[in-house]
Amino acid sequence: MTATQPLMEVRQLSVQHSVRAGARGQTGLEAVRQLSLSVAEGEIVALVGESGCGKSSLARAMVGLLAPSSGEIYFRGVPLQGLNGEARKNWRMQTQMIFQDPHAALSPRRTIAETLAEALELQDAARAQQQEQHILNALFEVNLSSDILQRYPHQLSGGQKQRIALARALLCQPSLIIADEPLSALDVSEQARLLRLFSKLRTDKQIAFILIAHDLAAVQQVADRVAVMYLGQLLELAPAARFFRAAAHPYSQALLQATQRNWRSGSSVVPGLAVEPVLSGEPPSALTPPSGCVFHTRCAQRLEHCSRVAPEQQTLVQQDTTAVAHQVLCHLYSTDRKSPHLMQQEKS
Amino acid sequence: MSPLANQTKSSPQTVLSLRGLRLSLTLAGQKHELIKGIDLDLQAGEVVGLVGESGCGKTLTGNALLGLLPSPKFRMQSQEFLLNGKHDLATADEKRWRQLRGRHLAMIFQEPQSALDPVFTIGQQMRRVIRRHKPVDRQRANEIALASLAECGLADGQRVLSAYPHQLSGGMRQRVMIAMALSCKPEVLIADEPTSALDISSRDQVLALLRRAALNHGTAVLLISHDLAAVARICDRALVMYAGRVLESGPTAVLFSQPRHPYSAALLQATPRISTHIGSQQPAIVRPIGGQVQALHLATAGCAYTARCQRATELCSQQIPGLQAGNLHAHAVACHHPLTGDVS
Numbered sequence: 111m112t113a114t115q116p117l118m119e120v121r122q123l124s125v126q127h128s129v130r131a132g133a134r135g136q137t138g139l140e141a142v143r144q145l146s147l148s149v150a151e152g153e154i155v156a157l158v159g160e161s162g163c164g165k166s167s168l169a170r171a172m173v174g175l176l177a178p179s180s181g182e183i184y185f186r187g188v189p190l191q192g193l194n195g196e197a198r199k200n201w202r203m204q205t206q207m208i209f210q211d212p213h214a215a216l217s218p219r220r221t222i223a224e225t226l227a228e229a230l231e232l233q234d235a236a237r238a239q240q241q242e243q244h245i246l247n248a249l250f251e252v253n254l255s256s257d258i259l260q261r262y263p264h265q266l267s268g269g270q271k272q273r274i275a276l277a278r279a280l281l282c283q284p285s286l287i288i289a290d291e292p293l294s295a296l297d298v299s300e301q302a303r304l305l306r307l308f309s310k311l312r313t314d315k316q317i318a319f320i321l322i323a324h325d326l327a328a329v330q331q332v333a334d335r336v337a338v339m340y341l342g343q344l345l346e347l348a349p350a351a352r353f354f355r356a357a358a359h360p361y362s363q364a365l366l367q368a369t370q371r372n373w374r375s376g377s378s379v380v381p382g383l384a385v386e387p388v389l390s391g392e393p394p395s396a397l398t399p400p401s402g403c404v405f406h407t408r409c410a411q412r413l414e415h416c417s418r419v420a421p422e423q424q425t426l427v428q429q430d431t432t433a434v435a436h437q438v439l440c441h442l443y444s445t446d447r448k449s450p451h452l453m454q455q456e457k458s
Numbered sequence: 459m460s461p462l463a464n465q466t467k468s469s470p471q472t473v474l475s476l477r478g479l480r481l482s483l484t485l486a487g488q489k490h491e492l493i494k495g496i497d498l499d500l501q502a503g504e505v506v507g508l509v510g511e512s513g514c515g516k517t518l519t520g521n522a523l524l525g526l527l528p529s530p531k532f533r534m535q536s537q538e539f540l541l542n543g544k545h546d547l548a549t550a551d552e553k554r555w556r557q558l559r560g561r562h563l564a565m566i567f568q569e570p571q572s573a574l575d576p577v578f579t580i581g582q583q584m585r586r587v588i589r590r591h592k593p594v595d596r597q598r599a600n601e602i603a604l605a606s607l608a609e610c611g612l613a614d615g616q617r618v619l620s621a622y623p624h625q626l627s628g629g630m631r632q633r634v635m636i637a638m639a640l641s642c643k644p645e646v647l648i649a650d651e652p653t654s655a656l657d658i659s660s661r662d663q664v665l666a667l668l669r670r671a672a673l674n675h676g677t678a679v680l681l682i683s684h685d686l687a688a689v690a691r692i693c694d695r696a697l698v699m700y701a702g703r704v705l706e707s708g709p710t711a712v713l714f715s716q717p718r719h720p721y722s723a724a725l726l727q728a729t730p731r732i733s734t735h736i737g738s739q740q741p742a743i744v745r746p747i748g749g750q751v752q753a754l755h756l757a758t759a760g761c762a763y764t765a766r767c768q769r770a771t772e773l774c775s776q777q778i779p780g781l782q783a784g785n786l787h788a789h790a791v792a793c794h795h796p797l798t799g800d801v802s
Contacts, residue, residue: 158658160657160658160659160660161627161628161629161656161657161660162627267512268512294654294655297511297512297684298511298684298686298725298728298729298744298746299511299728299746299747300746301728301730302728302730302743302744302745302746303746305743305744306743306746309743324657324658325658325730326658326732327687327729327730327731327732328730330730330732330733330740330741331730331740331741331742331743331744332740332743350740351740354732354733354734355734364659365658365659366732368658368659368661368662369658369687369732370687370690370691370731370732371662371691386666387611387659387662387663387665387666388659388662389659389662389663390611390663391611392627392629392630
């Protein structure tokens with residue numbers, strides 16, 4: 111970790127959902143399990159993983175939409191539990207969220223102008239007074255023209271709606287934006303526009319992002335670090351440059367392969383041969399997570415003890431000088447194995 | 459060339475042949491031409507991609523192929539529309555379509571949740587489809603359904619059959635849809651954005667399944683998608699569509715490495731690809747295609763892409779370039795100023 115204080119940090123965070131279990135009443139589903147993650151000012155952290163791995167639960171806990179069952183969340187070093195009144199409101203303004211379905215995120219009965227004005231009315235009177243100027247600025251930031259203001263959400267394209275959702279977040283002057291699958295509903299051209307905006311906002315305004323996505327090719331273009339989640343745990347956390355060159359966890363490797371089989375940059379297209387999926391089956395139920403390593407039931411490089419012993423988090427040694435740690439939760443890299451596997455991977 | 463491509467070439471049985479598809483929509487007494495003349499051939503055992511941005515007419519084309527557009531609002535015209543070289547689909551009425559759909563032509567959709575009926579179990583829905591087209595009893599229909607589910611990677615078929623749609627994950631639901639579509643062994647399967655709502659591993663599984671259906675049963679698959687990586691992964695050929703016309707078509711390997719239409723090139727440039735070059739910096743963010751998609755219902759005197767095209771000249775706005783008809787597997791482009799050489 112860098113020496114400076116992270117913008118936001120979660121330590122040993124767990125999130126439990128209460129679910130109905132047959133006729134017997136309630137049982138706890140642990141969507142996030144003792145997870146630690148931080149994001150620095152102006153950093154873009156990508157959070158990837160399959161549906162149901164707990165990405166959204168983690169995101170919601172980080173903006174205060176879900177109460178964690180245990181663990182701590184710090185915002186600029188201050189624990190959230192202790193925040194009250196004005197300080198809490200300030201934190202909630204500074205931590206904004208945008209969602210997968212921009213249509214559902216905008217009120218169908220309000221014009222864009224009304225939707226954006228509401229974000230300002232929640233703030234101090236001084237900003238609310240210069241409403242029009244602030245709204246025009248926010249629209250400018252997301253490359254939309256002001257003639258959109260009198261329209262309703264259904265009159266806009268998916269990409270425009272997503273940028274309105276982003277503009278609304280920007281009106282709160284956030285230092286962190288948590289974007290939960292913002293790209294999934296957009297076509298390639300709109301995805302590229304949104305990624306460019308994220309990158310620009312980070313550079314110009316030092317806004318940090320937690321970008322939840324499953325398209326690793328899109329993630330690679332903007333992310334500083336990549337975090338891979340599976341059944342509520344962080345299996346790998348690495349600087350992006352390193353992740354895409356030498357992802358360590360077998361699960362990360364499978365995700366990378368599944369994203370763009372036979373269509374990597376620089377390789378030619380040879381379609382039609384891959385009739386077997388990279389990862390077969392479904393992730394196990396989070397209600398009854400597997401023993402040992404949670405990924406062992408689908409892992410191609412499973413060792414004999416993976417089903418019995420839960421792996422410890424390992425920090426991988428790097429030759430390059432980046433100060434950011436590469437962490438992996440996998441027996442293949444445990445120190446007593448002297449990691450011949452890793453050496454081999456570095457060479458290839 | 460892959461052995462697979464050879465195989466499809468040596469048995470060039472055309473299961474669907476469509477010439478000059480035109481589709482118009484009449485709204486408030488005004489007629490709008492939406493699909494403006496498309497040729498499409500599908501051969502047994504091949505997977506063909508239909509790509510383009512949202513709103514370029516891909517889904518309309520897919521629905522037209524199954525006769526799913528309500529008349530008289532929509533009017534479909536074609537010079538030739540043949541299934542298996544004998545069934546004339548151009549003149550088929552709704553009753554005829556009902557016999558053909560499911561049995562010979564099947565379709566899967568983007569959102570499997572809305573394509574499955576929430577109040578019936580998967581088993582009830584699958585058996586109904588099977589028994590509609592095959593003279594089998596309930597028991598036999600169940601066996602066919604189980605076999606189809608197993609083939610689609612759903613090993614625990616008995617449990618799936620007794621489940622309701624909401625009890626399955628999105629990826630499982632989509633695989634159920636495919637199992638249902640394949641249960642009557644149709645010659646043609648139209649897959650309309652089947653992976654857009656799925657996560658990475660489910661997407662990979664669904665793509666593998668579609669490829670396997672073509673390989674094992676000789677099903678001709680039309681994959682409608684804006685996900686170029688998905689098309690690159692499983693399609694033998696691809697067609698690039700824009701504003702109701704096909705702008706370029708050809709074998710995927712050629713089309714994706716040497717696109718000739720500026721629109722195809724722009725689409726490819728807008729699609730990020732994972733870079734694994736050692737020591738490389740973060741790849742530059744892909745370039746979005748400038749301007750807005752040409753609205754489907756607006757008629758243009760020239761090439762519809764002119765307004766967004768950097769190579770456009772006066773000729774482009776006056777005259778519609780034709781797609782040179784040629785060999786099915788040839789690389790064809792409809793452009794007055796096509797690109798030459800490798801631009802990817």
